[in-house]
Amino acid sequence: MNPKAHQPDSLPAPGPGALAQSEALAEQIRMEIAAAGDWLPFDRYMERALYAPGLGYYGGGSVKFGRRPEDGSDFVTAPELSPLFAATLARPVAQALAASGTRDVMEFGAGTGKLAAGLLNGLQALGASFDTYSIVDLSGELRERQRATIVADAPELAARVRWLDALPERFEGVVIGNEVLDAMPVRLFVHGESGWKERGVIVDGDGFAFDDRPVAAKQDTELLASIEAEGELDGDYLTETHDAARAFTRTVCTMLTRGAALFIDYGFPRHEYYHAQRAQGTLMCHYRHRAHGDPFVYPGLQDITAHVEFSGIAEAGVETGADLLGYTSQARFLLNAGITEVLGEIDPTDTTRFLPAANAVQKLLSEAEMGELFKVIAFSRGIEETLDAFASGDRSHTL
Ligand SMILES: C[S@@+](CC[C@H](N)C(=O)[O-])C[C@H]1O[C@@H](n2cnc3c(N)ncnc32)[C@H](O)[C@@H]1O
Structure with missing residues (x-):
């Protein structure tokens, strides 16, 4: 292909190997x-x-x-932005493991492995009992990168991590997926x-x-x-319509026989998604931090x-018989889960550590950045109580 034909002037040109x-x-x-x-x-x-x-x-x-x-x-994604994201997420994960009496975690689409390493360390710091951390990713290429991150950042816990080539028929534990649903074809x-x-x-x-x-x-x-x-x-x-993300949710919720599944992503419930004013859809491309x-x-x-249509995701999960455990904004979820306490563990006089951490928390929570556009949706089986992270501001009724 003639690269010029599809190279907007504003985008940096790739090298010859990448172009080939x-x-x-x-x-x-x-x-x-x-x-x-x-x-x-x-x-x-x-x-x-x-x-x-x-x-x-x-x-x-x-x-x-x-x-x-x-x-x-x-x-950039939330786990790449700050380790405080994983450290905070470890709290609802630990609560869901304890509430369901399960001991295993499964992460979909683990990126560089930062979230996995952070969750492993976070769960251990909280004294949570867990056995294995399984990673499922369509990208085999990322596996080595994930392994290197986990060995570097969570060396004592790396032996608990395994990579799955196929999904088990049944899984008891807690499933996590950050920015996985938005990466599914529409x-x-x-x-x-x-x-x-x-x-x-x-x-x-x-x-x-x-x-x-x-x-x-x-x-x-x-x-x-x-x-x-x-x-x-x-x-x-x-x-857009989201057949792949719905099918994926059905598969995960069918596999989950006990425990919880939490997905974090940008998107809206159906009535906002299919609003007349959103007339250009939500398809977006990212290249070298430029969106087009x-x-x-x-x-x-x-x-x-593409953004996630969360009403369809909720329907797909509930159709399998799973309970909708909660749906809220990322800001509300992280605040409920105690992100300010996690930040408070850093000495504020240590400005080289504290200031970047506080800045990142601001990005994760701010309405103008990730706090409102990103949502958390969770399904469960065999969990009676709600998670603290959904204790206030649950928007399940808007789906
Ligand atoms: C936008 S990246 C997010 C990576 C990481 N979770 C993070 O937050 O940095 C999306 C990831 O989801 C993975 N993915 C997409 N569909 C998947 C599926 N059906 N099963 C497992 N992984 C999937 C992709 O391979 C990719 O690694």
Whole structure:
């Protein structure tokens, strides 16, 4: 592919090796589009761009997570921002383990391993009894990076960590996933004068372009009719549906026979998600800490993500018979869980440690940053009481 064709001027150019990798992936996708009758639904394009073995964004070797573009990273997540995130999350995890009488933790999409290392240390510091910490990630490439982080940051607990290639049929314990649901492929739909169409991908010269096709399946037309009613749409409207994230939630909640599953991510309940004013959808790409809306830039080298529609996630979990344990903002969850106490453990006169920690807490809690956009949703089986982290400000009724 001619890299210039899809290189917005504002984005830094990748090196020749990365470009060659992107070109190899683009060629695979072009072949798949041709084999599928010259059109692919967007979720299939997104799946290939993110997870194609060896070449996709999470399947290949790019840096991804970090604080600055200079280190080659594209975006920062809460566990990368501050160890206080994991130290605080350890509290509801410990409470859920104790309340369900279980002893194992499972993390989906563990990134660099920072959250795992922080949770392991946090659980030990709280005196929580636990046996194993299992990691499940679609990205095999990240496994070595996770292992190195855990060995460096939690050396005494590293022997309890294992990586799973397949999910067990049953799991008793606590499941965690930070920013995993937003990394699942979405389908795109556009609404205009002629009704709904599904937005897919076609080959366009050396690159790709969008192409809209009529919606045929009854299941889709019913879902889209409910979105239309929800948003009282009028005028052009682009949005997403989240079949993969819902299926994933169903799988996890079916596997969970006792314990809790907590997912932290950015998004909204359905009535906010499908609001008429959100007419451009939420699809977003991240490359070197710059956010933009073109998923065809450097396939495999940039992250592609969409906000989570939490009402659909709640329905998917509850359909399996799991209880909805709580749903609230990240700020409320972390405050309830005691993040200010965790910060208070750092000596404020030690300014080199305290000031960056206080700044990070501000980012995690601030309404203008991550505090309000990010939510925590949790499901449970066999837990009678609610978690302290949901004790006030639970918004389950808004789903
Ligand atoms: C945005 S990253 C978040 C990484 C990390 N949790 C953090 O907060 O820094 C998303 C991660 O979810 C993983 N992922 C996506 N779908 C998954 C699935 N179905 N099962 C396991 N991991 C998945 C990706 O491979 C990737 O590592």
